[in-house]
Amino acid sequence: MKGAFILxxxxxxxxxxxxKKQVPPALTKSDEKxxxxIVDETSLLNKNNVTRTKAYLDFYRRNPAIHWSFLAHMVSRNGGWNMTDLKGxxxxRLMDRSERETFFSFLERSNWLIFQDAYPQLLLYEESSKRKKPLFHLLPALHVSFFMKCAWDFFWQERDSYLLTMALIVNEQNYLESRVVQHPGYQAVFSTVEFKMQDLLSMNHILFPYVKGGKVKLAGATVHQFERLHERILIGKRLYGILFGSGLKMVEKWASSTTHTGSRKDYWPHLFNSVDEGMPGLALKPRLISCKLTPGSPRIYSPKLEFSWKDRKHEKVEPGDWYKDSNVLSYLEGSLESLGGEIEAEYCSTLRKLELAGILGEVVE
Structure with a gap:
């Protein structure tokens, strides 16, 4: 019955x-204001990964019906951890300076693009709620896809958080497709050691920390074949099922009590530190066993974002609407499923392999 209802x-x-897509109506002075x-507030908060990540969480706290904002917050935390990993x-030890710079530019551009497209939508919804009337006719003025204009209009009528989340997942990944993934300037990223290593080591984990029994545990999923649009949408749906399943409150509690810095120390300070404890010239040797350090070993260096990368100025967004036909609605089918997302053992295994790869100077399979 539920499936038929969604259909x-x-x-x-x-x-x-x-x-038929209509020409956007002329804006009144009030609309222009x-x-x-919205554009100014988005720009202010789009300085770096830390400001974006906080903005998503702050919005979700004010508007809990917009599930995507919390999903974006948690995925953006992972984006920040991936950025600082490059300096950790x-x-x-596995990438030279040029490769690290290229990969950071890829991560930062993706993070920036999604925020500058999605956050204005969130703010316009919030303004609509305050005024108790839909204002989504203004979305074209914010260069938002026609697909999302229809999705927001639909959400205003139906208040279906699941369908809106799916629509936003489809939108953000299609939005990135031509602007980053297929962009000639970033094609080199997919042939770097880092990307090859991600698939070989299952390294690209999206982690959702939560507290259970007084300890921070990890749920999440592993991203493979990031360059494929279909796979990115499916992993987005899976992550939503994991996050908004039975463990949501525990993840929310951790996120609300833990400031995002970009350092992996945020979730496992017993294993990571934002200060480098290693001794210069000291011979490298294995120190990790089942995500525990051998006695006397220094913690893994995982710096804060503010000390890793300077804020970047971005080029203007490439124009164009990705939406072509309604076939993408097939991704919206189904309903929220509570998924376990057990990943901690796999993640610990990855850290061990990654450490050995750094010691040997090559990827360990």
Missing amino acids: RKLSQLKKQLKQ MVKK SLHS
């Missing part, structure tokens, strides 16, 4: 998407 909803959304306010003690 009926998707049929309604499909009708809206099949309507609102659009400028494990990854820095």
